[in-house]
């Protein structure tokens with residue numbers, strides 16, 4: 001794994017490659033393709049911070065950790081949504097921070113915030129840089145400059161408490177590093193978002209991320225027990241007991257706050273024993289409706305009995321067809337149309353849980369496809385972002401969006417979002433969907449879209465995403481289940497939480513960050 005992501009692509013480009021010729025032919029047939037060019041090494045705007053500000057930042061961190069070189073700034077320009085990549089590929093670096101600061105500990109962060117307040121500099125906390133909602137693009141107007149506060153040096157595992165089964169992790173730990181360090185104690189967090197390779201503990205908390213094993217381990221916010229936060233008003237420690245009734249749970253003000261209320265410098269998380277066994281398998285259902293019904297039954301029964309799979313996902317007909325076409329070499333039982341469900345079990349009691357879940361899925365009309373399908377899913381679970389780059393290389397825009405709704409509304413939300421996307425993007429667009437996270441009361445729907453990019457792919461996607469978000473709001477679904485608000489979803493936040501909710505958020509922001517230096521323009525409308 002590289003330490004930095006490529007500025008115009010996902011992850012480590014060595015792991016990607018051009019589309020295999022058979023896939024390219026298919027893509028050409030569906031969309032027509034043209035090889036695109038990337039403005040590598042495009043010029044950045046000159047760094048705009050006054051020397052007096054830089055001198056104060058250097059006084060806190062030393063010269064080495066205050067960077068204004070092109071490479072440091074380029075690598076912290078925006079996140080990794082498809083519009084972010086398209087802009088970077090076109091050489092648009094207008095959102096580059098003026099400087100990158102790299103604190104070494106919590107006290108450094110507090111001191112940096114003091115400097116930022118004194119000079120009225122906007123501060124963008126930067127974890128892995130994998131935001132897909134514009135969470136790393138702060139408003140520049142009215143500020144003396146923008147500084148990216150990179151948490152990459154805060155990577156300690158501060159404490160492991162194997163009696164209470166908690167660990168205190170620093171925010172800059174990326175998914176694989178955190179898992180490796182916990183594995184030394186035979187522990188795991190079990191948080192595997194698709195961005196796992198590069199996203200960080202602080203970012204997971206700041207965005208209320210959800211991973212592919214959320215059915216078994218829970219979403220990231222459910223794993224957080226305590227938080228240490230540096231704010232312009234000083235240090236805030238939250239979560240001193242396993243549970244309490246000491247008023248509202250203020251941890252929830254920090255979880256999902258996207259750097260707008262403070263900088264998370266430590267997270268106490270719940271940990272589990274490394275699973276003794278892992279089994280992933282495929283199931284087939286006749287239709288998305290039948291599969292959704294089965295998954296609902298399982299989630300609701302599992303909530304009562306505790307017999308929930310660890311991984312539970314269901315692709316719709318279109319996504320299944322594409323999966324099967326790209327996995328023609330996968331052995332085991334043949335899947336012929338319908339909808340593919342991936343069911344995973346992890347733990348010490350896999351056999352019992354698997355037997356109970358198998359009986360429930362068979363009763364719901366499912367056909368088992370065996371472990372080969374599950375293994376194929378596991379093998380490719382982090383690969384899709386690399387494929388997105390290969391598609392962008394041939395002029396095809398690929399992007400995703402997500403929502404969640406109650407079970408009773410799933411059919412309407414599914415239809416409304418698909419219709420909004422197809423209505424904006426036209427009939428050449430391919431819209432795929434899967435149920436990605438399940439709860440007793442509802443689920444998350446995750447859509448993937450592929451469409452020929454056209455003359456202005458950024459604007460093309462903006463209008464499609466806008467139509468899809470309007471459809472979500474109109475259908476009573478959330479504007480985001482796990483990607484957070486950032487700048488992209490902010491225009492719709494008031495429709496979700498109401499004007500009073502917005503006033504509450506603003507009041508919290510005013511209290512913690514009275515001069516508004518923390519990630520201005522992100523989250524709070």
Ligand SMILES: Cc1cc2nc3c(=O)[nH]c(=O)nc-3n(C[C@H](O)[C@H](O)[C@H](O)COP(=O)(O)OP(=O)(O)OC[C@H]3O[C@@H](n4cnc5c(N)ncnc54)[C@H](O)[C@@H]3O)c2cc1C
Pocket residue numbers: 010079080081124125126127128129130131132135136151171192193194195198199200201202203204205206207208209210211212257258259260262263264265385482483484486519522
């Ligand atoms: C290809 C791809 C796949 C993805 N898959 C998933 C998925 O499966 N599940 C999922 O939930 N998300 C997913 N995401 C979205 C993204 O990875 C998550 O939002 C992730 O939690 C962000 O973590 P990060 O460390 O990269 O944060 P960043 O992108 O660096 O930051 C995200 C936001 O949090 C703020 N922030 C970061 N660190 C801190 C901190 N220490 N204190 C305060 N604020 C902070 C930033 O200012 C920003 O507003 C995906 C993204 C991509 C590009």
